[in-house]
Amino acid sequence: MPLYWRVIVINAAVFVLGTLALALAPVTVSARVLASEAVVLAIGLVTIVVLNALLLRSTLVPLDRAARLMERVDLEKPGERLPETGNGAAADLVESFNAMLERLEAERDASTARALAAQEAERQRIARELHDEVGQGLTAMLLGLKRAVDRAPDDIRSDLILVQDAARGSLEEVRGVARRLRPSVLEDLGLLSALSATATELSTHSGIHVQRGLAQGLPDLSPEAELVIYRVAQEAMTNVARHSEADTAYLSLTRQGDAVALLVADNGRGVRGRTEGTGIRGMKERARLVGADLTVRPRPEGGTEVRLVVPAKAAT
Incomplete structure (x- = not known):
């Protein structure tokens, strides 16, 4: 009725x-x-x-x-x-x-999955172009500069060496951007090596000391779940470098029952009073796609803690 x-x-x-x-x-x-x-x-x-x-x-x-x-x-x-x-x-x-x-x-989940898949595809395309076009061009420039330095007179050799160093630095920057855009280390060496490389990169570029605890013998995860863990860790470490004003960060990947737990924390100024940015929203969207639980909260001893719990064999 x-x-x-x-x-x-x-x-x-x-x-x-x-x-x-x-x-x-x-x-x-x-x-x-x-x-x-x-x-x-x-x-x-x-x-x-x-x-x-x-x-x-x-x-x-x-x-x-x-x-x-x-x-x-x-x-x-x-x-x-x-x-x-x-x-x-x-x-x-x-x-x-x-x-x-x-x-x-x-x-919403389906549209988010399509958007993130398109984002990953675009990242891979840009990474390939940086490596194949820009990287190869800078490499050719360096070879030409080396020949020019070898044949240049003494009065301009020092200037050419400065240009050579600048080109070499630009090439390293391009390679670093390409690595961040396309996690080839994740495909080639696995999740633990990719996370370790991310921590090393953070320490190298920001001077923040990273304490690591990456456990072996973790449950099996789908490639999509491994990519989510890697991207969440990458975004969290980027936030530590940009916003935390910390001198120490913590990165761990451990087993939690039938799930895998990622923890990224720091001893910086924390997130109290700050609104949620696009980076955190992006991490939450990625986590939801594989049925994972993500929390971002201040640490009692100071700083911020990002915790991602991914069920084993997480489905897309």
Whole structure:
């Protein structure tokens, strides 16, 4: 029955019961209502109102719950659902609302997966172009500069050596950017070596000391889950270098039951009072794609802690 007619029927039933009670009850009402009669009428009115409220409660309360959930629902924090109790139009509404949330979350995850896949493909394309085009060009330049330095007179040789050093530095920068864009070390040497290389790169470029705890014998992970762990660690370490003002960072990958736990922490200024940036949102989106749980919180002793827990054999 539609909700409108359900409310009409409930109210009609209450009014009929009230009318029958007045008709069959041994009570009368004087032209000038007496105090005792007013009490009886008041009791009858309260009874009708309470009965009507009780009968309508099961029908309308789910609507209030749905409205409150609509106000606070956040697709970045999936899983909130209305309890599916009762029957009738309200139960159908609750079931449809929960199905809509599931559909929206599934569509959001699918669109995020497509966006991240496109992002990875674009990163690999740019990395290849940097390596094949820019890198090869700088290498040819260095070879030419070497021949020029060997044949140059003494008065300009020092200038050519400075140009040669600058070109060599640019080549190293290009190779570093290409490595960050395309984690070939992850494909070639595995997750632990890739994380270790990320920690070494952070120490080299920022001077932050990185304490590592990368355990062996971890559960099997899908390639997608390994890529998520690597990208989350890479983004977290980048945030440490850019924002933390720390002198020590901590990187660990350990087994946690049937899951793998990544921890990136620092002893810097922490995240209190700062809004969530695009980097953290990107990490959460990646984590959700493989069913992982990611938390970013301040450490009691100071600094920030990023923890990612990935179930073994995480599905995409």
